[in-house]
Amino acid sequence: MSGSDKAHEYRADLRHTALPEMLYTVDRFQVPGVVEAERDGVVKKVYVREGYVVHATSTDRNDSLGSYLQRSGQISAEQFSDTMKVRSGSKKRYGELLVEAGLISPAAIHRAIRKQIESIVWSLFYWQEGQVRFEIGTFQTPTHVKILLPMRQVIVEGIKQAPNAKALVARLGGKDTLFEPKYTTEDLIGTGLDSEEYGLLRLIDGKRTLYELCTEGPLSVPENGKLIYAFHVLKLVRHQATAAEHAQAQGQDSDQARAQGSSAEGGAGAAAAPSAPPSEKSDGTVVTKGVKIKFKTGADRTKK
Numbered sequence: 001m002s003g004s005d006k007a008h009e010y011r012a013d014l015r016h017t018a019l020p021e022m023l024y025t026v027d028r029f030q031v032p033g034v035v036e037a038e039r040d041g042v043v044k045k046v047y048v049r050e051g052y053v054v055h056a057t058s059t060d061r062n063d064s065l066g067s068y069l070q071r072s073g074q075i076s077a078e079q080f081s082d083t084m085k086v087r088s089g090s091k092k093r094y095g096e097l098l099v100e101a102g103l104i105s106p107a108a109i110h111r112a113i114r115k116q117i118e119s120i121v122w123s124l125f126y127w128q129e130g131q132v133r134f135e136i137g138t139f140q141t142p143t144h145v146k147i148l149l150p151m152r153q154v155i156v157e158g159i160k161q162a163p164n165a166k167a168l169v170a171r172l173g174g175k176d177t178l179f180e181p182k183y184t185t186e187d188l189i190g191t192g193l194d195s196e197e198y199g200l201l202r203l204i205d206g207k208r209t210l211y212e213l214c215t216e217g218p219l220s221v222p223e224n225g226k227l228i229y230a231f232h233v234l235k236l237v238r239h240q241a242t243a244a245e246h247a248q249a250q251g252q253d254s255d256q257a258r259a260q261g262s263s264a265e266g267g268a269g270a271a272a273a274p275s276a277p278p279s280e281k282s283d284g285t286v287v288t289k290g291v292k293i294k295f296k297t298g299a300d301r302t303k304k
Contacts, residue, residue, distance in 0.1 A: 010134040014039075014127055018171065020155045020233045022132060027051055027151040031136050039130030046121055047141055048134075053149040055141040056120040063123065065094050068116040069104070079103055093143070113145040121149070125158035128167065152234060153192040159230040165222035168229040172210055178240035179213075179228070180206035187236060200227055204237050 012022050014037075026035065026048060035046040044063070047055040061067060066084060069075045075083075075098070083097055090097065095109040104112070162168060181204055193201065196218040203213055210228065217224035231237045 009136070012132050014130045014132060017132075018168070018233075019124060019127065019132065020159055020230070022134070023151060023155055023158075024233050024235075026134050027155075032138055033134055033136040034139055035132065035134050037124055037127060037130055037132045039127055044120055044124055046124070047139060048151065051151050053121060053151060053154050054146045055143070056117045056147075057142055058120045058123075063116070063120050065113060065116050068119060069098075069112055072112070072115075074108065074112060075103055110145060113143070114147050117145070117147050118149070121154060122158060122161050125162045128164065150190050150192070152190045155233060156191055156193070156197075156227075156230045159226050159233070160223070162226065165226050169210075169214070169225035172225075172229055172232060173239065175209060175211035177210040178206055178208070179204045179210070179232070179237040180240050181236070182238045183236040187234075191234065191236075197227055200224055201231055201236065204228070204231070206240050 010022070010025070019037075023035070026033070030051050032049045035048060037044045037046075042058070042060045044058045044060070045056060046053055058064075066075070066080050070077060070080045083094070083101065083103070086101075087094055087097055092100075095113060098104045099106055099109055159168065181201070183201075188198070188201075200213070200217045200219065203217060208216070210225075213228055214221045214224045217227075219227070228237070232239075
């Protein structure tokens with residue numbers, strides 16, 4: 001990453017900011033850069049360009065190509081041990097050694113590297129603590145093998161694979177929380193939703209509570225809950241008041257209408273102010289939930 005690009009970063013603590021929410025913010029600005037996550041001495045990097053995840057690396061040996069091939073049954077434990085000994089005295093990449101040894105074909109290695117990269121990406125959604133930063137700037141991927149995963153699909157698939165549905169659903173509010181749709185058909189194209197997932201999205205109508213959506217949706221309760229969280233992260237749905245608040249508001253509106261008659265001015269002051277959405281300043285700084293995030297502006301990026 002060039003030195004001129006390193007001034008723009010976004011840092012977060014996974015105990016307070018969920019990874020999918022951070023990735024959505026990154027995707028919204030469509031800027032190239034590297035997401036770096038660190039926990040207990042392990043560092044994982046996800047390379048992002050033009051709304052796509054193109055590569056990922058990890059310092060965890062369990063994420064290595066050899067470990068992936070052994071777990072997936074493509075090489076034996078003995079072959080793994082023997083080839084790792086050879087690699088210790090070689091400057092060649094591990095995949096090259098396997099091909100030269102006749103243990104696996106070039107095509108199979110290419111497929112395996114893609115799957116290994118994807119598995120690193122999915123593994124980050126299992127992290128519930130750790131430090132994450134997104135450093136904006138151009139980069140070169142460490143290997144010639146690249147993937148091309150749309151970020152919106154990464155967010156959906158990563159949330160589906162996350163192990164703790166309860167923690168994600170808790171970020172949505174109480175069981176009486178209501179959601180209303182906020183999407184166009186075009187918004188859905190890049191999400192990769194299947195028919196059941198789309199069916200759940202269509203159930204969200206501003207009338208069914210979170211509890212009802214989770215229990216009446218087409219999938220299991222945890223799967224429904226995680227998907228609703230994904231819809232919320234991607235801004236396909238938005239919060240309404242809880243069912244109790246909604247009924248209370250309707251009762252207050254009726255009381256005010258009777259008390260004030262047809263006076264439009266008298267009723268105008270009773271409306272509750274909506275929560276402020278993230279605000280964007282002219283210098284590319286976004287303020288959301290009290291966190292300032294500095295991104296390059298369009299003018300900055302054209303100066304490259």
